Amino acid sequence: MGSPEYLKIVEAIKTKITSEEIKPGDAIQSENLLCEEFNVSRMTVRKGLAVLVNEGYIYSIPGKGNYVCEPDLDLYTLHFDEMMPTEKKGEEIRLLEVNVIKPSYEIGFNLEIPENKHVIVVKRVFVSDGVIKAYDIKYIPYYRGIPIVEKEIRYATFPEMVAKKNSIFAMTKKLKIRATLAKGEVSQSLDVMDGEPLLVVEQKLLDEKDHPIGWGIMYFAGEDSGLEAVACFD
Amino acid sequence: MGSPEYLKIVEAIKTKITSEEIKPGDAIQSENLLCEEFNVSRMTVRKGLAVLVNEGYIYSIPGKGNYVCEPDLDLYTLHFDEMMPTEKKGEEIRLLEVNVIKPSYEIGFNLEIPENKHVIVVKRVFVSDGVIKAYDIKYIPYYRGIPIVEKEIRYATFPEMVAKKNSIFAMTKKLKIRATLAKGEVSQSLDVMDGEPLLVVEQKLLDEKDHPIGWGIMYFAGEDSGLEAVACFD
DNA sequence: CAGTGGTCTAGACCACTTG
DNA sequence: AAGTGGTCTAGACCACTGA
Numbered sequence: 001m002g003s004p005e006y007l008k009i010v011e012a013i014k015t016k017i018t019s020e021e022i023k024p025g026d027a028i029q030s031e032n033l034l035c036e037e038f039n040v041s042r043m044t045v046r047k048g049l050a051v052l053v054n055e056g057y058i059y060s061i062p063g064k065g066n067y068v069c070e071p072d073l074d075l076y077t078l079h080f081d082e083m084m085p086t087e088k089k090g091e092e093i094r095l096l097e098v099n100v101i102k103p104s105y106e107i108g109f110n111l112e113i114p115e116n117k118h119v120i121v122v123k124r125v126f127v128s129d130g131v132i133k134a135y136d137i138k139y140i141p142y143y144r145g146i147p148i149v150e151k152e153i154r155y156a157t158f159p160e161m162v163a164k165k166n167s168i169f170a171m172t173k174k175l176k177i178r179a180t181l182a183k184g185e186v187s188q189s190l191d192v193m194d195g196e197p198l199l200v201v202e203q204k205l206l207d208e209k210d211h212p213i214g215w216g217i218m219y220f221a222g223e224d225s226g227l228e229a230v231a232c233f234d
Numbered sequence: 235m236g237s238p239e240y241l242k243i244v245e246a247i248k249t250k251i252t253s254e255e256i257k258p259g260d261a262i263q264s265e266n267l268l269c270e271e272f273n274v275s276r277m278t279v280r281k282g283l284a285v286l287v288n289e290g291y292i293y294s295i296p297g298k299g300n301y302v303c304e305p306d307l308d309l310y311t312l313h314f315d316e317m318m319p320t321e322k323k324g325e326e327i328r329l330l331e332v333n334v335i336k337p338s339y340e341i342g343f344n345l346e347i348p349e350n351k352h353v354i355v356v357k358r359v360f361v362s363d364g365v366i367k368a369y370d371i372k373y374i375p376y377y378r379g380i381p382i383v384e385k386e387i388r389y390a391t392f393p394e395m396v397a398k399k400n401s402i403f404a405m406t407k408k409l410k411i412r413a414t415l416a417k418g419e420v421s422q423s424l425d426v427m428d429g430e431p432l433l434v435v436e437q438k439l440l441d442e443k444d445h446p447i448g449w450g451i452m453y454f455a456g457e458d459s460g461l462e463a464v465a466c467f468d
Numbered sequence: 469c470a471g472t473g474g475t476c477t478a479g480a481c482c483a484c485t486t487g
Numbered sequence: 488a489a490g491t492g493g494t495c496t497a498g499a500c501c502a503c504t505g506a
Contacts, residue, residue, distance in 0.1 A: 030490075195429060230407070240495090300472095
């Protein structure tokens with residue numbers, strides 16, 4: 001009752017859509033008709049429709065009308081916390097290595113830099129209740145002023161490591177997720193046997209021009225450690 | 235120049251944020267000030283601010299002002315196409331099994347149903363250029379009218395299988411992603427050796443009351459097959 | 469109290485689509 | 488030409504925060 005008029009319009013149309021009274025591709029009644037129906041001004045109707053557009057229920061075609069969206073059921077929201085649930089009791093980060101190196105072919109390829117440019121490599125493990133949960137390797141093109149002091153880098157997130165050079169608002173992060181088998185250095189760092197299944201999350205940090213400014217790989221041990229995602233549509 | 239006034243306001247404030255002229259937690263100048271600055275009416279200013287709110291740049295506190303958001307750098311958009319890139323050349327879906335069964339403890343637990351309720355089980359593999367890419371198992375509580383005809387179910391997505399009973403607009407999908415080793419039935423279905431690393435995507439379909447209406451597990455073979463996600467912030 | 473954001477109105481003009 | 492959505496105005500009243 002006390003709710004704003006435009007929210008009543010939102011709810012009314014949402015109900016029509018979820019009850020399948022109107023289906024994807026169908027047109028909504030015109031804005032002028034909605035004005036009469038709800039006895040409100042056109043701006044109020046449009047505010048309600050704007051909410052539905054933002055939430056992915058409808059879209060507009062100028063000169064024609066407002067239409068119900070085909071829901072994109074393949075889109076999910078993934079919450080990937082780079083630092084695990086740090087700052088909690090029993091959580092700890094161990095810094096294994098901070099170095100300036102010449103990039104391997106793979107590193108140079110992923111950071112799109114020539115082989116004579118130096119690269120910072122940071123290797124850490126995340127420990128929970130005494131058990132190593134994840135092994136994290138990050139590569140960042142070297143630049144003056146990059147933090148390489150242990151204290152600064154130990155608890156730093158990927159964006160924080162490059163924040164001096166790039167605004168976090170102008171960065172994009174991309175993930176690739178796959179499975180692999182533990183072996184060699186990775187097994188040792190995670191303290192697992194070779195052949196254990198590992199979840200691999202590859203992170204790439206891009207600047208506003210889509211140029212890589214960081215590349216990292218995280219290995220997660222244990223079948224219990226996984227990621228969760230929720231469908232966007234609500 | 236020809237762009238609407240409210241978009242000019244959006245761009246101006248975005249630039250201030252990405253250039254870090256104003257930082258997270260800082261206040262934007264008041265709406266009335268923005269009206270004067272840009273020589274527009276308040277509704278136009280508010281339309282611009284609404285865009286910034288939707289895109290996650292700012293938030294409002296009634297009676298106080300508009301403030302720059304702390305960017306949530308842990309949120310990603312994951313595109314998980316349940317049907318793989320089907321309908322493409324060289325792609326094929328093989329239906330291995332459609333059955334009505336009594337649920338195991340695990341199935342009953344995940345679907346939150348008693349053990350005397352029957353369940354449809356659908357097993358499929360996704361084949362690309364003759365290579366089996368994924369093995370898919372889905373469980374759906376049995377109800378009258380559920381499609382169990384091969385033709386109907388072979389190319390059906392999870393939501394389509396339950397669509398007769400539930401509107402896709404009222405459904406939620408949740409994913410859990412982890413790594414495991416191939417073994418037994420899974421190895422055979424994927425035609426890989428035991429001990430191969432597999433990416434596991436567990437899907438749960440929930441109705442509007444958060445009650446499960448479907449549970450599925452997809453196994454992806456091959457180190458090359460993985461998922462990709464992009465940070466939401468733009 | 470003056471200032472802020474939240475809601476709403478009753479008009480207006482434009483570009484666009486359709487018959 | 489009539490109808491549609493997109494933009495915009497110049498007011499208004501409200502509930503809220505802070506001094």
